[in-house]
Structure formats: C-alpha cells, structure tokens
Amino acid sequence: MDYTLGDRIRDLREHLNMSQRELCRDICTQGLISRIETNTATPTAPVLHQIAVRLGVDLNYFFDDISRDGLNYVKEVMNTIDKYIRDQEYEQVMEIVELEKDNPLFNKKHLQQYLLWREGICVYYLHNDADHALELLDNAFNMGKSEKKFSEVEIDILASKAIIYSLIKKLDDAANIYRKIIRDVTSLRVVQNKRLVIRVLYNASRNAYDRHEYGEALDYINKALNTCIKEQQLYLLGHILFQKGSTLFRYDPAEKETCIKLLEEALWVYELDPVPAFITALKEEMTLIRQS
The missing domain is CATH 1.10.260.40 (lambda repressor-like DNA-binding domains)
Known part of the structure; x- marks a missing residue:
C-alpha cells in the first residue's frame, strides 16, 4: 500500500x-x-x-520516500532511550544521546529538546551533578515553551526537575513544581499519555511523604490509583500500592490491617515482574508495620 x-x-x-x-x-x-x-x-x-x-x-x-523510514528510526531510538531510562541504564542512554545529537534526523527542535531532557537526567545519575543537570533541564524546557499551557514533554521535564530537587533534599522546591503542574494543567485531565499523569501523581505523593505531609501524600496517591483503575493501567501499580500502604500507616496507625493488605497486593504485583530490590524493600516495610 x-x-x-x-x-x-x-x-x-x-x-x-x-x-x-x-x-x-x-x-x-x-x-x-x-x-x-x-x-x-x-x-x-x-x-x-x-x-x-x-x-x-x-x-x-x-x-x-526516505521520510517514512526516518520517522520509524526516530521512534525506535526514542523507545530504546525510554526503556533504558526505566531500567536506570544511564550510561547506555548517554551513549545514544551523544550519537544522535548530530544526526540530521534529530535536528527538529522537539527532538533536540527530547535529547537534552534525557541528557540532563543522565548527568545527574552518572555524575551526581545536580546543578548541571538542572541547567540542562531548564534549557530543554525553554526550547519548547510557547503556549500558556504545558505540553506533555514540558510536564515530563518539570517532573524530572522535581525528582532531582527531591533527591538533593530541596523538598519544598520539588513540591512547588508538582503543585504547579497539577494546578496549571487542569489537574492533568487533558493529557493523552495517562502514564505521565500516574507518574506525576506518584512522585508528588512521595515528595509529600518525605515532607511528612501524609494527608497530602494520600490525596495524590489515591488520585494515581484511581487513574490506574479508570485507565486500566498496571503502570506503577505495585509502587502505588506500596506508597499508599506506607503513607496510610504514618497517617493513621490504627489502619494497620488495611496497610498490610495494600502491601500484600503490592507484593503480588511486584512478583509478576520481579525486581529483587523492590521486593526486599517491600518486605522490610511489611515487617516494620507488623511489629509496630
């Protein structure tokens, strides 16, 4: 055809x-x-x-006639980078980013923005250089900002900044970014990529948890869980159940049995695609709550 x-x-x-x-x-x-x-x-x-x-x-x-193949190549590269990011294989990501920076197929602004965003993430995790990483993310964000509302990529870039702020213990700066995203993008209802919605809400909950704002953390994680259910998504479901069980226990220790049940459900999800570090952390949390 x-x-x-x-x-x-x-x-x-x-x-x-x-x-x-x-x-x-x-x-x-x-x-x-x-x-x-x-x-x-x-x-x-x-x-x-x-x-x-x-x-x-x-x-x-x-x-x-080569445009079709070019677009397929770009999509394949981006899918590979996204997978390596999920698997925390940042050295492989950086190698691909460096290779593709000068590729004519990636000379469009939105693709250069994508590569710069991914480079910023790698700079932090590979070199522990928060200042340079945040600078790269700011540059990536500013490449595309032209409308009053954020694009999905811009939301993702801001969320990446918030994660780095949380990791370097600038929790209030991270919280302000999450609130801005969730408020200014009409609670993310217009975003087509529902995984992005789930990821933002999950990380916002973790940030609130780290600030000991457990009520706020529960609000975010319940919205993330409801989105998973509504959109029939398993994405981050194990993490979300883990986060909700841990947060609920800190918010109301009297809900101990409910918290254990949530963690058991999280364990069931984790065991579908086992990652030993996640399972170990979850079992340690279950032991802590049971002994409390």
Whole structure:
C-alpha cells in the first residue's frame, strides 16, 4: 500500500502528540485536516506549506520516500532511550544521546529538546551533578515553551526537575513544581499519555511523604490509583500500592490491617515482574508495620 500524503501528515501529527485542532488553528478547518488525513481531500500548496511549518518539517518531508523510514528510526531510538531510562541504564542512554545529537534526523527542535531532557537526567545519575543537570533541564524546557499551557514533554521535564530537587533534599522546591503542574494543567485531565499523569501523581505523593505531609501524600496517591483503575493501567501499580500502604500507616496507625493488605497486593504485583530490590524493600516495610 502506498504511503500517502495524508498518512504522513497524520503519523507526524500523532508522533508530536498534536491534535487535529492544534494543527489546523489559523490554517484551515478541522474537517479539512480530517479529510486530508483520510486522503479524501488534497491541500492547496499554501495550506500544505503552513501545515509543514506547524509540524516543523520541510515540504520535501511529505514527498521524500526516505521520510517514512526516518520517522520509524526516530521512534525506535526514542523507545530504546525510554526503556533504558526505566531500567536506570544511564550510561547506555548517554551513549545514544551523544550519537544522535548530530544526526540530521534529530535536528527538529522537539527532538533536540527530547535529547537534552534525557541528557540532563543522565548527568545527574552518572555524575551526581545536580546543578548541571538542572541547567540542562531548564534549557530543554525553554526550547519548547510557547503556549500558556504545558505540553506533555514540558510536564515530563518539570517532573524530572522535581525528582532531582527531591533527591538533593530541596523538598519544598520539588513540591512547588508538582503543585504547579497539577494546578496549571487542569489537574492533568487533558493529557493523552495517562502514564505521565500516574507518574506525576506518584512522585508528588512521595515528595509529600518525605515532607511528612501524609494527608497530602494520600490525596495524590489515591488520585494515581484511581487513574490506574479508570485507565486500566498496571503502570506503577505495585509502587502505588506500596506508597499508599506506607503513607496510610504514618497517617493513621490504627489502619494497620488495611496497610498490610495494600502491601500484600503490592507484593503480588511486584512478583509478576520481579525486581529483587523492590521486593526486599517491600518486605522490610511489611515487617516494620507488623511489629509496630
């Protein structure tokens, strides 16, 4: 099957997490964009030029046969980096980032922003250099900030800053970032990536826990758990149950049995994909609560 103009526009728009409404703003109607993407309408040259500018590509992108392979390569690289980040394999991430910085396929601003964000995370964990890491994250954030509301990548960059602030014990600075994200992005309801919502709420709960604000921590972790249930997500579910059990016990020790049950549920989730460090920490927490 031919890879049509409409296919290319749709795939790139979705890759950028851009809605049809965002793409068509001040260019044409959303209905026309929909028809173009389904190949039932052909854009005029001026409209196609404006679409290309909005998507951050040259007009040749829509007609060059290598563009499809290029987009697939970029997606594969980003998926690999994301996996290494989840697995805390920061040396591998840094190697890929350094390799791809000068790759023409990554010369678009949003892709340079992505690489700089990932570099900032690696700088902290590999070199324990919080100042440089935060500087890189600020630079990455400022590359994309143009609208009143945050993009999903900008939310993720801010969340990365908050995590580093928490790790260097600047807990109040981290808390302010979490509150800003959750408040200014309409409680994250508009975010398409629900894993991002869950991750932000989970880390906000951990931050509140570290500040001994257990009521606030419970509020965040309950919202994270409700999002998991509503969106049918297992993502971070074990951590969330662990966090809720630990927090609830500090908030109300009389709920000891409920806390143990939550930790047992967390253990069941952990054992689906065992990570020894997580299981050890969880069992230690269960022993502590049982003996209290």
